Amino acid sequence: MKKTSQVLKKIILFSISAVLIISCSQENLEPNQTNQVIELNLNGKVIQQILNLGYKKENITEYSDYYVVDGDIRFDKKGDYSPNTASPTGRTSQAHNDIFIVYNKQQVITVRVDSSIPTTGVDNWRDQVINACIDWNRANSRVRLSYTTLSSANITVKSDNGSLSNTTIAQGSFPSGGNAGSTIFINLDFFNNMTVSNGTKEYNMVHEIGHNLGLRHTNWSSVDFDQFGNVITAWGIPGTPTAGANPDPASVMNGGTALFTWNDFSDNDINAIRLMYPEDNNSNRAYDPVYYLFGYSDLSTAFNNDPAGAEDHWLTEGIYEGRVASPIFDMDYYRTSYSDLSNMTRIQAVTHWVTQGSNEGRNSSPVFNVTYYIQNNSDLLQAFGATGYQKAISHYISTGIDEGRMACPTFNPKIYLQKNADVAAAYGSTNYRNALYHWLAFGRAEGRVAL
Numbered sequence: 001m002k003k004t005s006q007v008l009k010k011i012i013l014f015s016i017s018a019v020l021i022i023s024c025s026q027e028n029l030e031p032n033q034t035n036q037v038i039e040l041n042l043n044g045k046v047i048q049q050i051l052n053l054g055y056k057k058e059n060i061t062e063y064s065d066y067y068v069v070d071g072d073i074r075f076d077k078k079g080d081y082s083p084n085t086a087s088p089t090g091r092t093s094q095a096h097n098d099i100f101i102v103y104n105k106q107q108v109i110t111v112r113v114d115s116s117i118p119t120t121g122v123d124n125w126r127d128q129v130i131n132a133c134i135d136w137n138r139a140n141s142r143v144r145l146s147y148t149t150l151s152s153a154n155i156t157v158k159s160d161n162g163s164l165s166n167t168t169i170a171q172g173s174f175p176s177g178g179n180a181g182s183t184i185f186i187n188l189d190f191f192n193n194m195t196v197s198n199g200t201k202e203y204n205m206v207h208e209i210g211h212n213l214g215l216r217h218t219n220w221s222s223v224d225f226d227q228f229g230n231v232i233t234a235w236g237i238p239g240t241p242t243a244g245a246n247p248d249p250a251s252v253m254n255g256g257t258a259l260f261t262w263n264d265f266s267d268n269d270i271n272a273i274r275l276m277y278p279e280d281n282n283s284n285r286a287y288d289p290v291y292y293l294f295g296y297s298d299l300s301t302a303f304n305n306d307p308a309g310a311e312d313h314w315l316t317e318g319i320y321e322g323r324v325a326s327p328i329f330d331m332d333y334y335r336t337s338y339s340d341l342s343n344m345t346r347i348q349a350v351t352h353w354v355t356q357g358s359n360e361g362r363n364s365s366p367v368f369n370v371t372y373y374i375q376n377n378s379d380l381l382q383a384f385g386a387t388g389y390q391k392a393i394s395h396y397i398s399t400g401i402d403e404g405r406m407a408c409p410t411f412n413p414k415i416y417l418q419k420n421a422d423v424a425a426a427y428g429s430t431n432y433r434n435a436l437y438h439w440l441a442f443g444r445a446e447g448r449v450a451l
């Protein structure tokens, strides 16, 4: 029978590879109580979407509620893995799908570890989950990850509860419906309950988060075929390998690497994530790295030569402390200005503004009112229209601040420099950006004249 031959094949494959490769493999799958392995049925939306992504049938295992592909990538049967076009153009990478997190859901992706993972002892992976978030942030793509304890997190890390095979250390999930993959499972009894080092934990969390961001296995994509038998070539970005069975051995996204220790991304990994999610300085508008250090002396001391560390601080601590990290967005000002936002937490306010409020033209800072900005600058009103909020925001950040334009009725940067000689002396009589920063961070509280 077909099923028997597949099992035999897996046993043979396992005996060959077990010594060298312990990992992302699907041998010895033990069904748990709620999700049984069942015969692969090729009828259905999600299985067809998986095949269209180029995965081979023999690398797909079907369970009652989901599929597992390549050993450690879970596809929920209720998910939507259709290619999306809302992501940036020009995308390609060494091994990706056409499933992306859409632009307006990428600003801050929150990650939590639920209570199924112990908070103490060797099974506590929280520090390594946090480190993995920071590692991805340091790759400087548009993706920004933030560790949280809120149950509303975009990605939840949890125990596999016995569902993963003995040789699978963890399992991620691909983006679905434009959102990051929602779960990562950790096998706390991996490989006969061996003790897993912190470096190996971090490696695997970086790897699985990579799946949740839409990355495939670097070393397996060369042997993927689509449902018609055509070879899928997932590589193609300039400067990354284009041939060979394992063209980038240093890639954290290689399958079969469960026992590896974190030693940074390969250059191609960095290229891949940046090409999937190109950094756009205007996109991360809630965070202005210069303003963040300008406004807080403790941070400028700690992070003067460490911009990545400063941003990590904002994502992991600053948001929760209510620190203002951009002249155009103040989370406390924002959430207290609108009755429908008044019950939001700070992280919820950040997410609301970047994904929704900025499109609605909401007033987001004491010095930046996008409606005022458009209505009081006739060239912008003509160019962008009365509701061209996103274009107006981009204009203010890239041009308007430095031109000294007014973006709220209570602060005129030109008057501020004229009437505050010490500020003009410190920064220059036409340094409107620093005038803005100074008034927001200090001048307002000091009662300085700004009109």
Ligand SMILES: [Zn+2]
Residues within 6 Å of the ligand: 024, 072, 073, 207, 211, 217, 254, 255
């Ligand atoms: Zn994997």
